[in-house]
Amino acid sequence: MKTTQYPDRTKQPSLGRPVSLVLPQIESIKLNNGLEFFLIPDSTQEVTRLDLVFDAGSSAQKKKLQAAAVNQLLSEGTRQKTSMEIAEILDFHGAYLDKFLSKDKAGLTLFGLTKYYHRLLPLLVEMLSEAVFPERELKIFDDRKKQEYLVNIQKVRYQASLEFNRLVFGVNSAYGQILEADDFGLLTREDLLDFYKNNYQTTGFYGILSGKVDNELLKHLQASFGHLGQAEQTTPVIPVDFISPSSKNEKLIPKKAALQSAIRMGGLTIDRNHPDFPKLSLLNTVLGGYFGSRLMGSLREDKGYTYGIYSLIQNYRHAAYFAIATEVNAEHTKAAVDEICRQMEMLRSEKISGDELRTVKNYVYGSYLRNFDGSFALAERFMKSRELEMPFESYRQTLDAMMRCTADDLLQTAQKYLNPDKMKTLVVGNTTDFV
Amino acid sequence: MIEFDRFTLDNGLRVLVHRDKQTPIVAMNIIYQVGSRDEEFHKTGFAHLFEHLMFGGSLNIPKFDEPLQKAGGENNAFTNSDFTNYYLTLPKNNLETAFWLESDRMLSLAFSEKSLEVQRQVVIEEFKQNYLNQPYGDVYLLLKPLAYKIHPYRWNTIGREISHIEKATMADVKAFYNKYYHPANAILCVAGDVETGEIKPLAEKWFGSIPGRQRPVQSYPQEAEQTEARVKEVVRDVPQDAFYMAWHMPARLHPDYYTCDLISDLLSNGQSSRLFQKLVKEKPLLTEVNAYISGDLDGGLFLVTGKLYPGVDFNTAEKAVMDELQKLAIEQVPENELQKVKNKAEANLVFSEISVLGRAMALSYYEMLGDAALFGKEVEKYRAVSVQRVQQVAADLFSPQKRNFLIYKSKS
Structure with missing residues (x-):
């Protein structure tokens, strides 16, 4: 027979000793061409994540939206494939390609089933070596971005976050740049190619593989990224002023x-x-x-x-x-x-x-x-x-x-x-x- | 396959246990089977307001969050039309605090007047922030009553209007609690580096003495089949024209739910999807387009929404969208295109299993649908959809007479 228990509900149960935070030692491998990939393996699921990280953040751009446009359009056409063909391959394999951009960094994150990585890695290599940035795609990007901006700027929250950024870092600083209504329609294809060359192709980048990482995957990595023309390790051009705050409070x-x-x-x-x-x-x-x-x-x-x-x-x-x-x-x-x-x-x-x-x-x-x-x-x-x-x-x-x-x-x-x-x-x- | 154990306490509480040895974190998820569909037409927004009150103190614990934070934990909750879901995560060694907290608020709330007053204000601010003070924020407030005429899905979880929240009384709160917040109307899932052998005694200890009550009888007036098209047009101070189309689709457990989900993926999941390629990239008529299903248990909506490119008129955009939808009914979709969206559905299921909290939520949800093991069978159900079925379902689904159409015009 079970007896009903009436626990003391007036006091919080005693707390256990804290579990200690264990940070793993993170190993890396270097491909034949010198590219470095950090490995954070976990084999419990059949999923792998790959991050590719570049010194291509918005503080490095010469024109507003330049960094964002290049980042977004990496997957919108290469010398061999149209934007649609690239999308087909990613979607067919159930993969997600996220693009990220901050003030300091930009890059790509691929989420996909490990068993399809051999088909996906060459596609990423293509984006990094021969993206073409079609005029048409730039136009669509710019139009959509503008509409998105016009919707967002109506929200007090969005407007406040932009204006606060400018108030803190200063109008004429690399970190203080914010989007404004007349920033659209100004980018040219040459601007994109220029930024692509300087910030994605001739400065070094690194990768992080997490989730399932096995020998098979590493072989495919060498076979794809290992042939990417190795970048010279030049330092990216540093803007003079990251910040120039005003005295306005x-x-x-x-x-x-x-x-x-x-x-x-x-x-x-x-x-x-x-x-x-x-x-x-x-x-x-x-x-x-x-x-x-x-x-x-x-x-x-x-x-x-x-x-x-x-x-x-x-x-x-x-x-x-x-x-x-x-x-x-x-x-x-x-x-x-x-x-x-x-x-x-x-x-x-x-x-x-x-x-x-x-x-x-x-x-x-x-x-x-x-x-x-x-x-x-x-x-x-x-x-x-x-x-x-x-x-x-x-x-x-x-x-x-x-x-x-x-x-x-x-x-x-x-x-x-x-x-x-x-x-x-x-x-x-x-x-x-x-x- | 996600493994789990299941047992039921004498008072009717269903308990699921899932083991994952890799993580130092334990997740506890509780579903109460009550949502906004259980509200009355003149007292809407209540299930959600109630979710807020669940944090305003229980019989022995004045504030829910404080002891949980002391135990290194974090929590949140959400309410939808069908159910209310509470979840928390904390380091495994403090697991018992989770049992203490959740069982006390299942035993009885404190019913504090102060908490009701404050949460009423907080919810009103939430209403304003997400539905009123936001471009396109009122879309679902307009669309749901257009699509539903008698089912309680005709109002949103936030409520029909702010005044309902303003008028909620303590008597309402107590009645709602007594009817829906008790063991037999709840599902508990614990996931982490735990064994059923340790969870069972804890569940007995903390939840076992909560008095059992009968599950409430929940039945809802079902919509009659829609026979004529409905259109609503509004003008708002927004930068861009937009449209929202909605059709009724089968209930969550119907096999064609999966067909509809895949149809929505064919149309707009991923950059290679039909609507995106045709109407955003090739033509371009729209700057945004989306097809998705609402997934409500009693039969949700299949939605197709978009924002118009500047200079494009509604007729052109509407025709182009309808042509694409009708094409699915006229021409069989190629096998490999269907395969593509099936692969995507499968990958999404794998992605959703990554976090221990994600697994705890999914198991509880499928248990509510009837059996937690359904979670493991989802992939098969997607795989079973044929190209023929896609064509048949599309033909029936996208009928112009069954369409609910919201035209959302920009003032400028």
Whole structure:
């Protein structure tokens, strides 16, 4: 006979000892022509992911949209195949080809069943060695991009993220470039070929293979990528100014009919190599880095101003910024900004409790375990560490340093880096209560 | 094939256990079999509002998120027309916290007035953010009542209007909870480096004492077959003209559900798909085009949507789209083209199995459909679709008399 159990529901079950975060040693192979591929094998599924990473981010472009256009059109025609033929091959094998582009990096990610990789790898090689960038495809790209922009710019959230980027990095800087309505229709095929040659073909790139990686696959890799004309390892042209921030601290963009206002606050901050970074990162989590954060607790769960609010530290190779972002009920715009400032002031004047500190640390620990779980997640993190030019192992060191943080550390860090008076504020929407 | 064990507690809770030795993370997924189709016409948006309230404190736990974060965990939830799904992940060594949290809110909520007031505001902001303050945000608010006349699918999960959410009372909340939130109306799945031998005692300990209740009787008025075309035209302050076509399609468990899914892939999945190649690349008449199915259990919609290239008029675009759809009914699709979308469907299934949370969600979902083992049989069902069947189904599906057509015009 089973007896019904009545457990003590008033207390949380005791927590186990933390599982330690294990970062694998990441091996690499070099093909005969010198190309390097990093391997993160996991044979539990019959799926492989391949990332190809180039120094072809938007900060390297001479004209707006140049980096994006080249990235997108790599698969829109080669000397041997039309855009349709390329699409047919990818689709027939159930493969996905994602293109990615950030300020510093760009490239391709292929997801596919391992058993079809021998058909897919030569196709990628073709894209890297003989893409032709047909005029027609450029026109379609440009038209579609423009329509997408016109739709997005109506959203306060999108407009705020563009304008905040410009406010933080500065109008005439490589990192501060943003899309505007008159940027379309200006790119020529020559612009694309030029960027392709400089940023995809004559500077080095590397690959990451994750998921199922067996000897068969490596043989196919050598047979395809091994014959790619090896690039000279030249350094890409570095733009003079990644950032040139203005002294302006506030930007208000009124939108009369908007039901919600988008708010952004923040500014440039220390990067990952700075000794205070782990503390600031933990402090960011307390303020707005998770669902239980101070900002979410106050602006959503207590006041109901918003569906969500968060803060983050965004790292690039040559700069980092801190930002708080939210969309709030338009009539509470000013109250929301004041409350955000009040929450920062509180972290600058009062030590956080031992209980909250423990919660945040445990949450961060768990999120590291999640973010490094599985070979695809590891591939993504590894790529980011290379982008920021940090050793992969530094994630572990950052985590360890965060776990050592005390309430005093956080108070001092807040006083040093979390000053609302020095931050830039951007509002898109109801700006009537701001002077 | 995804392996799992299954057992049922005396109070009716169905429990699934899936083992994956590779991961330090455990996923816990719970489906409550209640969605917006269970709402009344004058009280819509309730299932979703309720999902928010499930985080506002239970009998012994004032805040759901806090202890979970303390245990290194993270969670979220979603509601659709048919069911409400809660999920969390946490490090394996803190698994018992997950049982404690989920069982307490299945036992009883705290029913706090404050939580109701705040979540009401949060949901209203969500309504504005996603449906009103957003170009094309109101499309489904317009389209669903056009396509459905009597089935509760005629309103969206967010609700018909904000006032319904404003008017929700604590009495409504309690009645809803008592009817739908109990063991026999729920499916629990635990996935990670766990064994059934350790999950069973935990499930007994934490969920076993929750009183069992009868599954609610859920029946819904079904739509009569549509016999005449419906058109609605609106003008909005958006940059681009757009259209939305919708046809009724078979219920989730009907074999032609798979045929319809593959037809939508033939039309718009991937750059080599028909609508994309013909109307975006070759002509170009549209800047975006999409064909997809809504997948609702009682019979969802087959949707074809697009945004017009500047300067293209509605008639030209509509004709070009309809020609492509009709072509599937007139000419048999080549075997290798059908093979292509089958391969894609198979690859997608493999991709969806990658994360342990993805597997926990899928197993719970198929158990709700009748048997978690159905998950492993999906590939066969796609493979069984023939070129002849594609032609027959397309001929029946895309009839102009059964079409619901939303014309969404730009003011400018």
